[in-house]
Structures are given as structure tokens and as C-alpha cells.
Amino acid sequence: MSETSPQDILDALAPRLARIPALDADALEAEHVAVLGRKHGQLTGLLKALSSLPPAERRTVGAAANALRGAFEAAIAERRSTLARSEAQARAGEVDLTMPGRRRWVGASHPVTRVVDEIVGIFHRLGFVRAVGPEAETDWYNFGALNFPADHPAMDMHDTLYLDVGERRGQRGERRRGRASFVEEDAERRRTSNDRRRAPQSAVLLRTHTSPVQIRTLLAHRPPIRVIIPGTVYRKDPFDPSHAPVFSQIELLAVDQGISFVDLKGTLLHFAHELFSERTRVRFRPSYFPFTEPSAEMDVSCLLCGGVGCSACKGTGWMEILGCGMVHPSVLRECGVDPETYTGFAVGMGPHRIAMLRYGIPDIRLLFDGDMRFLAHCAGGGR
């Protein structure tokens, strides 16, 4: 402290003067002692030490210190009288303004909905519009039109819940623009496979992904198409901390002339920067989805450790966030879109998982419990 120059002390005291009108009674008295106290007050001490300074400095510092002392005395006196007045008012029984105010119930949308809204917003700004489709689908929409080969292990990636809707009379599956449906393709295989199997009924199922809406969109509209498809999907997965039989998915589909893998990467990098932060890094890994090719998974640098490796990212520094790829030509062809003229990309991601990462939710079941305490907490307020 001995090296502190008198000017430093004055500079440090000036901002404290400005804070005096906000102090409560106790803090005010403490500040009085600290600055103007007879024995240890900083300003008092400075004034006492003036005599030891060289004459020139003594004059300038002395003048400033005396002015500051006057200002402090005035401010403290003013604050004391203000405090005394309000205390007297309260004592007189008028109103105790320290009593708590009246609240209203506040509600909020579900944490997953808020994540969905945020993601939709990011893509909305790039001109993607929202599209929807039914949750119960035929296997043609859910698998066949999406280039899933019948009787192929790719189907094992989708544990499907099937619906018992009875047998359709007469009709044999659906026909789309004269193209073979999933059912008819099966029938074709049956004929060529020594009639081993009975003709399958067009199965009705709970969609395992939002991708059937790609098909519905491509059948209904001409490119340029840019849609974002939020929706509920189903898997035959029992509840555990990271799985649920029902969850949300967000699908993107962009189809136009000249859309390439570079656009896919650019769009998703932009998305990662918007949703997480400008510092987020992404990496694309080859993957497999029957309805895109090339297919990729996008990892983002771990949201918790920033990429150095932690338990949340299993030490890899990366977190898998979405699957994507260039729309498979078979899908476009199936929907009557010429794959030589038009190309496109599709993306699928799970907002439940993103919500869990974002809010630090350890168990997906909490998102289905409807617990008021949890919902209020996620909304950022007490109840």
C-alpha cells in the first residue's frame, strides 16, 4: 500500500462517491467510516499525510482531496436524510413497500418445443417453410418410396410399431403415378423368388422418421422446394434414460437445380453456428441412410468441453447431432422428379437430444413426465 500514490487513492475514491445514493443504512455508515473515519478513513489519512509531500504536489493534491471530502460529506448527509424519511414513513403505518408483490401464473411451451421453434426459426430465415404429414403411414411412404430395400438389414435400424387396421378388401396396395409401390415391388420379388411367400398386405405403421413427409412434399410440389418438417416419430424402443418410444424429429429437404454437397455443408455449418455458437466446429462423417447418397453424420465440437474431450463426449471431443445426405436419385425418381435435372439434400435431427444437451437433462423420461416443477424450471422461472 505504501507505493500507492495520493492520486491513485483519489481516483479510486471518485467512483465510490457516485454509489452513495444507492446504499442502505448499514452500508452507508460503513462507507462513512471507511472514507471519512477519524482514525482509518482513507481520505482522512491522505489529508494527514499531505505535509510529507513535496510543496508543488501538496498544493494540487490538497485541493483535490479537500474538494472530495466536501462532496463525500454532502452526499452522505443527503443519503442519511432520505433514508430517515422513508423509515419514518414506513413506521407511520402507511405502506411497507418491502412486502412481496402479487404474481400471476405464468406458463410456457415445452422445452423440446422451444428447441424445435429455435431450429425452425434458423431455417425459416434461410427460406425453409414448415411442412407436416400424418403420423400413421403405410410402409410405402415410410420405407418403400425412401429406397429401403424390402427384406434388407437396413430395416433393422428402424424398430417399427405396426398398427392393426384390419384387411383391406380387394385393393392391392397403393399406386403412385404408375410407379411400382413398396407392396408391388414385393410382389415382383415374390414372383421371381419361386413363389415362396404370400403377397404382403400394405402395412400400416407409426412413422419411424419424418422422412415420409419428404415424399409427400415431392409428390405435391415442384422444385424449388425448401421445407422443414417438425414432427412426432415412433420406434419400438422401451423407455430408458436415453430412449423413448415416441420422440420429436426435425427433417429438412432442399431440392432444386444446382444444389450440391457444398450447399449441404454450408447450410449445416451455418445452422451449427446459429444454434450453438460461432466457435462451434463441425465435422462430417460418412454414414448410411437408404434415402440419401452420399450420406453423412454431422458432429459438433462438444458443447460441454469445447472439444478437448470429457465424459459427455466420451473423450472424443465430438457430439453426434444429425444425419444428412444428398437425396438419393431413386427417391426423386419415385416422386416423378428428374434426378438428372434436380438434386437436393435432406437432414434429420432429434430435438429431444438437443434439448437434453442444452438443458443438461440426464433422463429423457423427464420430458414426458409433465412435472410442473420441471417444466417451470426449464422455462427459467420459479413458480
Add this chain to the structure above:
Amino acid sequence: MNVSRRWLEDFLRRPVPLDELVERLALLGAPVDAVEPLHAGLAELRVAVVEEVRAHPNADRLSICRVDDGSGTPRHVVCGAPNVAAGGKYPFAPVGATLPGGLVLEKRKIRGEVSEGMLCSARELGLGEDHEGILALATEAPAGTPLLEVLTIDDDRLEVDVSPNRPDLLGHKGLARELAAGYRVPFRLPVIPDVATSGSGVATPERLGESGSVGGVRVAIEDAWGCPRFLAAVIRGVTIGSSPTWLRRRLEAVGVRPINNVVDATNYVMLELNQPMHAYDIARLRGPAVVARAARLGETLTTLDGVERTLTGEMLAIADAEGVIGVAGVMGGETTEVGPETVDVFLECAFFDPPSIRRTRRTLGLVTEASYRFERGVDRWGGADALRRAVTIILATAGGRLEDGPIDLWPRPSSPPRIFLRPSRVAQVLGVDLDWRSLETYLVAIGATVVSKPEDGRIAVDVPGWRPDLVEEIDLVEEIARLHGYDAFPSELRPYRPGSLPDAPSEIAETHVRDGLSSQGLFEAQTLPMGPPSPGAVPLKNPLSAEEAHLRTALLPGLLRRVEANWAAGTRDVRLFEIGTVFLLAEAGAPPLEERRVAGVITGARDPAHWTASAKVQDVDRWDLRGLFDAAIALAIPGAAVQVEESGWVARAEEGSRTVGWARSLTADGPPWAAPLFGFELVIDPSARGVPAFQPLPATPAAERDLALVLPAEVTALAVAGAIREAGGETLEALEVVDEYRGLGGPDGRRSVAFRLRFRAEGRTLRDAEVEASVQRVLRSLQSRLGVERRSAEGAGT
């Protein structure tokens, strides 16, 4: 798929650090889910030189060795092995080291002599069953060298997530090929110890049609659809025993239990080349014959796992002259298994139709290493090499001799497909121009044969047989992208052409409903859309549980269960809503009808407790529900009319013809302290909402009159309001109920209801007399039509 890091290194002839391997596999599309270090527990062991061996003074079978472990201090070790010799090098576990069994070595006395560590046998190191003596090391390495530098037995077992389109990666060779392409180095099959040639010494199998004979065994394909190709070899005079260490170690490294030298050899080839094989004991084959044919309905077989299985006509069987001896591509039968007594072996190496194997294993509920590979597709053209390699290993490890050359039944031979790749298409899809040379390099790296045809603007690509996923041009585009490296492509956010599609109106409507109910103080919940049966509910064919076997037909039951859960957690004030889909059975065979709905529940305090109310806030009642219902209707299905029904309300749309919602008090299983519970459910109108038309704000003053009316028991407020509106004339602008009083006395059920009427005329100020005339007209009409009188005790509401 379990993968051994050392096995891959043997292919690449170079060390591959674990971290690098994991990273490279991920970027090639085969991410590693888990890594298990093997024999890492031997890290503390050292090579030690035994300098002197002398007899233990107090034990016949023990000796005392002076050991140089590289530390500079000679160690004295009591050893029980008969084969310890001065000058020999052995694995040494110093004091403090932990052996694989968990034993921590201490300095201790054995029969009175101090022992400072342990010279170890193969079994003590977890390297095999050999316990006859300590493991002699043939090495130039000096004493003190870490054991794992001498015995490269430490390994890492990688659990690789192989996507279903890449069966080739289910063999180490396939993964090695990918890594070699990444490193831009060649790769070769690992050398089989004690064999000069790696299979090339075995003759090329003889190509035949549907049937043939090898080593006295008749072989035939009777179902060429299910089994397009069947290769076979006969080895006679084998000695069944345990496999040599190198082979057992390979299998153990990937978690496969060694069985005997013949079975181990077939498993080795499967794990290396992705070609499952099966070995039969010829002595047990009736005929002897091996036939691939369709199973007959009801045929039974006891498979290797000891389970008796009944086959169906859809399955492909392997049969001998009298009956089924195996489920083709899934599992062999018990009776023809190769065992300790086996002398002559029949080797099967086939290609089975993948969908057929898939259906069979699903029907049987039996997934095996073989069925997993066959249903994904093995290399239809690679069987001959796999068979020759298996024969080579068996001859080296089990002895015997190959009888006749192997045979190759292939009734309809084919070549791997040829695909044409246009570099212009690569540029169109990937957005980057890659030169022809790079394209060719990448394709060659995956094993394709390429011929460039610049004059056609395309490259002819003969795809390798182990890649059944490569069938059209786009498949090659993906390979180009993968080998170029996804991260090597730029990430550019280029402008899009403007689109012309609108947002789905239903999404906009639901956002509107969600925001509106949130601002009413309700939290959005999401519940499981499956539950117990209800009328018209769609059943699931394969539900997760009996309680969740039907799709919901209403949202409220699910929300009710959430209220009960909140009560169980001690929460009394519950305000929840949900927006979701309900499902109703449609015509037979068709997907169910879906309807998007919103439901809400409220119970507990109307407002948060506040000291001004002495901590007693009223609980919500039916009028809170009615208000919430009206608000929800305005949000979800504007224009729907509310009607009274039983003890609640229903909302009707389309002139009352369609019920679109209801609101009522609900009963639920609540604790004694729970407050009354109310709920509503409404259909959400998916169409776009109209915009209200502008109405000029009134420029003239209004006149208000309160009318306290006495209503007979059967007259409703709604009826009175209707009559007032009718009689009020066009200057009656608005009408509301402001009070109800039931303590009137007189006939039962009479009550007083006060209405407030507001009159206004456009463009002029109403005179008192005009207003009074309107009021009198209203009162006369009420009196005559409904028997409603003005309440006499009070003055006119002027």
C-alpha cells in the same frame, strides 16, 4: 463387429496407434463404439535373464534363481517350473506387479527362502493353458525390456459400428482395405505361420454346374435361387486338437471362443474375409452327400446350440442323403459337427440369397455370426479364395491331406456389375470439380477396375464383388466423396432460389394455440400417445406393453395421468396443456384418421398465494374452466359455439352439426388435499386464420343500464340474453351478466340475475328517453316470453 487392432496392423505391415485408428475409422464411416484393451495388465512385466539356478534347500521341486531384471539389483526368485535354466529369458513379474488374475506380487518367504517376484507361465499371463513350465522367450531384447515389446500380444478390441450396406467391413480385410486407401499404402493378407504360401498352394476349385462330387462326397444345389454358388473341399486324415497359439489369440482378441483347429480355421477365415464356412464330419454324413435344397414343412433339426428347430418350406436347408443336417447360412446341425473323433472333414463355402437368410433367421429367431454376414451379402466372387485359405490353415494346423481339388458348383455364373461414372455427375452432386485422375485413384483404392473413356465423358467401373452396395452411379459418387474426405469439401452458404411454398397453415395455427395457452398460465406437456383400449382405438400389432397397446383417441386421459403424477409428487397447483394427435379407426386396411387436438387441465389455486389474501387464495372452479375454454376456442377453432350438456359444455362447429370439443369437471385418483380438477379438449382447426376486419372506434358516448331480473327456475341466462338481444333494438351494443343472487324466497329455484346493457347510436348521442324506451321494450318482451320480471326491491338501474 469386433475388430483386433493387431490383426489390422498385420494387414498393413505397420503399427497403427489406437487413437489414430479410431479417428480414421470414424471418418471412413465405420465409427468405433467402444475399445477394450487386451492384456494391458501385462504392462508391468519385464524380460528377465536367469543368471543362476540352485536347488531350494527345503523343497525338492523348487529352485532358487538369481534373476537380472534390468534394475541393476539381482533378484532372488523361488521358482517351481521344471524348465527354468540358467541363461534363459523369461517373463518376470516384479514385486508390486499385478497379474491378470488379480494377484498382487509381494516379497515373501516360500519354505523359508525369500522370493522377490515371479517368473511366469503362459497361463499365469492369461495367454493360454500351458502350465507345464514358465514361458521361455526367444528374444534378443536385454533384461528389463517391457514384456509387451517382445510379445506383441497386447491388443485392442474395437467394437466397430458397421452400417448394413457394408458387409465387406465385417471382415478384417475389408477394414484394412479402407485404412490402406486412407494411408495410401498397400495391404496384404497376413502370413499364416508355418506356411510358405497363403492359399495359392491349393488348386483353384473346379467349376461345375448344379452337382458334382469331391473326395467321395456327392454335392448338389437343388435350389439355385436360395443357393446360387456352393464351393466344397474334402480333407481326410486330420488330427483334431486345439489350435496353435497365434490362431487362438486372433479369435480371443475379437471375443470368439476357440473350439478346435478345424472349426477355428473356418471362424478365422470368416473374421478375416467375411466368408462364413461350415465343416462337417464326413463319417456322420449319410450318402455321403451334401445338398442345398428347400426345407420341407415340418422337417426338424437339432442345431449346434442343442435346440430342436422345426423348419418351414420357405427356408433353405443343407441335407445329406437322408435328411436335414443344417439350416443354410444360419447354423449347422449337432449330428454332423466336427469333434475330437473326426478324421475326415467336408468344408462348405457358399453364397446364399441374403433376403432368404434374413427371413429364415427371423422366423427362427436365431441370429448367428454367419446369418448376420449372409443376410448382408458376402462376396459372391470371393468364395474360392476363402476356401483355399481355410484349407491352407487346416492343413497347417490339423494336418491331413486335400482329397481331389476343391469343387465350385455355380449353375449360373456371373460377373460383378459394371457401372459408368460421369465426372460431370460427380461435380453436379458434390459441387466440386475433381480431376479424372483423382476419381480413378479413389475407385482403384476400393478395389474397382476402371477404364476411362474420355470420348464418352465417362469412366467404366467394374465394381469389386465384396461391395454389393455399389449398384449405380450415385453409389460411386459417394465413394469418391468418402475417399476424398467429407471435410475436404468446402462449406459454402450460397444463396437459394426463392421458394414459393407457404408455411403449413396447421403449424401456424398450433403455434398460435400454444402461445395463447402459455400466456393463460399453462405449461405444455408431452405425453405418450399410447394407452389402454377405448372405443374406436387403433390397436398396435406389436405393442411395447399391454398397457400401451392402443393409440389414444383423446388427449385428456394422458394429461389426467400427468396430474396424478404431480399430485403424487406433492404438487397441488397443476396447469397443463398438450397439443397432439389422436387416432381413430378408419375403413379396414387404411391408415387411421388423425386429428390434431389441444387439451388442458387446471386444478389448485386460481392465483399464486399472496399475503393480501391472508394466504388463502381460492381454488379454480368451473367458471375458470369456462373462461379458459372460451379462450381456447378462440385460439383453436374460432367460431365454434358452446352449448351446455350434462354437467359441462361442448363446443360445436359447422352450425352445431359437428362436436369439436368439451369442457367439464374431471374425477381422478387424487390425495385428500387435492383441489377439484377441470379439463377441456378441442379440435384444432388446421386452416389459416382470417384477419379481423377494421372497425371504426365509436365517436359517440354510450349509455349503460343495469337490469336486475327475477328468473323462474327453468329459465336460463342464455335464454334471457337471447331475448334481450332480440328486443333491445339496433342501439343495444353489448350485454353482460354482472351478478347472480339466489336468496329471494318465493317459488323454488327462483333467482335474480343482473345484466348490464350498453346502448349506443352511430353518429349521434342517444337521448335518455330513447334508452328508457328500449329498456321498457326489453322488459315487456322478457315478461311475455319468459315470465321474467324486474326485481322490485331495487330501483331501476339508472
